[in-house]
Amino acid sequence: MARILIVEDEERIASFLAKGLRADGHTTTCVGDGREGLDLALTGDVDLVVLDIGLPGMDGFEVLDQLRSQGSKVPVIVLTARDSVGDTVSALEGGADDYMPKPFRFAELLARVRLRLRQAGEGSAAPREDVLEAGGVRLDLRTRRARVGERQVDLSAREFTLAEIFMRNAGQVLSREQLLDHVWGMDFDPGSNVVDVYVGYLRKKLGADAVATVRGMGYRFTR
Ligand code: CA
Numbered sequence: 001m002a003r004i005l006i007v008e009d010e011e012r013i014a015s016f017l018a019k020g021l022r023a024d025g026h027t028t029t030c031v032g033d034g035r036e037g038l039d040l041a042l043t044g045d046v047d048l049v050v051l052d053i054g055l056p057g058m059d060g061f062e063v064l065d066q067l068r069s070q071g072s073k074v075p076v077i078v079l080t081a082r083d084s085v086g087d088t089v090s091a092l093e094g095g096a097d098d099y100m101p102k103p104f105r106f107a108e109l110l111a112r113v114r115l116r117l118r119q120a121g122e123g124s125a126a127p128r129e130d131v132l133e134a135g136g137v138r139l140d141l142r143t144r145r146a147r148v149g150e151r152q153v154d155l156s157a158r159e160f161t162l163a164e165i166f167m168r169n170a171g172q173v174l175s176r177e178q179l180l181d182h183v184w185g186m187d188f189d190p191g192s193n194v195v196d197v198y199v200g201y202l203r204k205k206l207g208a209d210a211v212a213t214v215r216g217m218g219y220r221f222t223r
Contacts, residue, residue, distance in 0.1 A: 002047035002117050006030045007037030007063065008079065009055050013102075017050060020106045021113070034058030038066050041074055048117055049076045050109075053088070064097065075116040077109070089143055098142065101157070107182050108161060115141075132167040135223025137206050139164055146206075153205050158183055162198050166211060166221035175218040195219075 004021050008014040009032040018028040029046075031037045034055035041049050041063070049067075053060035064076055078099040080088040088099045098116060100109050132139040138147045144160050146153045155163060161183045165174065176195045184194060199211050199219055212222045 002026045002113075003045060004028050004113070005037065005040055005046045005049045007034065007041075007049060007055065007060070008032065008052040010052070013052075013079075016106070017109070020110065024110060024113075026113075032056070034060065034063045038063045041067055042070060042072060044072075044074075046074055047120065048113060049074055050079065050113075051076050052079045053081075053084070064092075075120050077112055077116060079104075085144075092142075105161075105183070111164075132164065134167055134170050134221070135210075137163070137167065137210065137223050139167060148206055155205060156201075158198060159201055159205065163202055163206065166202075166219070170221045170223070173214045173217050173220045179219070 004026050006014050006017050006021075006028055008017065008030065011032070014030045014032065018030055021028050029040065031040060032055070035057040037049070037051065037055070038058060040046065051060045051063060055063070058066075060078055064078070067074065067076070076097045078088060078092065078097060079102055080099050081102055085099070085101050092099060098112050100112060130140065130142045132141065136149050139160070140146070141164070144155075144157070146155045146160065146163065162179065165179065165182050179195045180192070183198075199213075203209075203211055207223075210221065210223055212220045214220055
């Protein structure tokens with residue numbers, strides 16, 4: 001269980017995050033003002049901060065900057081609009097931070113929260129899991145870019161998340177329901193063939209043999 005500070009001025013998003021994180025066993029504090037968020041984060045009674053960029057009082061970049069310049073090492077996950085991902089990535093360069101483009105699936109955010117908490121728990125000596133690599137496929141979790149060998153591959157957000165789940169569970173069979181739940185949330189009914197369609201896209205982009213069909217059970221990443 002971790003103490004998570006949510007700094008987000010959109011109440012709907014803040015309460016959605018708080019509800020989900022509490023359901024995962026964490027305690028949450030929500031504030032909608034950057035300066036107040038900074039003060040709370042600096043108290044040290046916080047294990048992780050989820051930080052919006054557009055905030056009254058002080059914007060998220062400034063909050064992060066102040067936190068780091070005052071010596072705080074608390075992990076921060078920045079929430080950013082999809083059209084400003086480039087700015088965000090360069091703003092985060094070098095810091096032990098992560099970002100989530102809005103809108104996002106809660107499962108994607110939760111995966112990042114867990115990863116950052118695990119890394120923080122392991123201490124700075126632990127290798128940072130910013131890159132997943134298997135059989136020549138390489139996913140950079142920070143920039144959300146993919147490569148096959150030396151070739152850059154363009155994956156959509158869904159394709160990337162699907163590839164990430166496959167690679168984290170390489171060799172294991174994942175059912176359609178598991179994949180649907182993790183990547184699409186509740187948007188699709190279980191009878192939908194969207195998983196099969198996207199596995200097809202991944203095979204085209206990562207190689208036809210990257211994902212094997214396990215008849216009657218699901219799919220397995222085979223690189
Ligand atoms: Ca905002």
